Amino acid sequence: MAQDIPAWVDGELVPAEKLDVHLKGLRHKAVSVFVMRDGRTLLQRRALEKYHTPGLWANACCTHPHWSEAPRDCALRRLDEELGLRGLDPLYRGQVEYRAEVGGGMTEHELVDIFVAEAGAGVEPAPNAAEVMDTAWLTLPELRARITAEPEAFTPWLRIYLAEHGEMILG
Numbered sequence: 001m002a003q004d005i006p007a008w009v010d011g012e013l014v015p016a017e018k019l020d021v022h023l024k025g026l027r028h029k030a031v032s033v034f035v036m037r038d039g040r041t042l043l044q045r046r047a048l049e050k051y052h053t054p055g056l057w058a059n060a061c062c063t064h065p066h067w068s069e070a071p072r073d074c075a076l077r078r079l080d081e082e083l084g085l086r087g088l089d090p091l092y093r094g095q096v097e098y099r100a101e102v103g104g105g106m107t108e109h110e111l112v113d114i115f116v117a118e119a120g121a122g123v124e125p126a127p128n129a130a131e132v133m134d135t136a137w138l139t140l141p142e143l144r145a146r147i148t149a150e151p152e153a154f155t156p157w158l159r160i161y162l163a164e165h166g167e168m169i170l171g
Helices: 018-024 071-083 140-149 156-170
Strands: 004-009 012-017 027-037 040-046 057-059 061-063 091-103 106-118 132-139
Touching: 004 018, 012 018, 018 106, 027 057, 027 071, 027 156, 040 071, 040 140, 057 061, 057 156, 061 071, 071 106, 071 132, 091 156, 106 156, 132 140, 140 156
Parallel strands: 027 106
Antiparallel strands: 004 012, 004 027, 027 040, 027 061, 040 057, 040 132, 091 106
8 A cells, every 4th residue: 555755846845655755765754763761772673574674673663654644643653553662752852864775776865853762661562573573672882883793784774873863862
């Protein structure tokens, strides 16, 4: 099923089909959520069925809002749909823009609203297997060490977030 997301076409923000946006490398809106617990961040390994970057590790939730959907509402929706996480209070941290090749002739050129949510003790994801094949909680030093050792195992956007915006996102 095609999904329309907010994208800029000829300088105007319009609803555009998600796959088409990525194939053309159009600048579009996105939402990214980091979930923290006891000094660790939740990572998800993207399901192998994903149409780009399958099997790669990413932050807790990365997605596109539906046309006219508020970013925070999108964050809450996708935390539930991807990870079965409800009741979190994602706090807005700012906006970043990046452009990265994601394979298969596709490009992510995103204007991203970043959120960080604190998970209580014992909160564990219940991943949707169509979206997520694995999860892990890592400290930031552990995550940085793993990205340094094996960068190709991580999504381009997670590497960009940590390298260029880590202080803004995670303090």
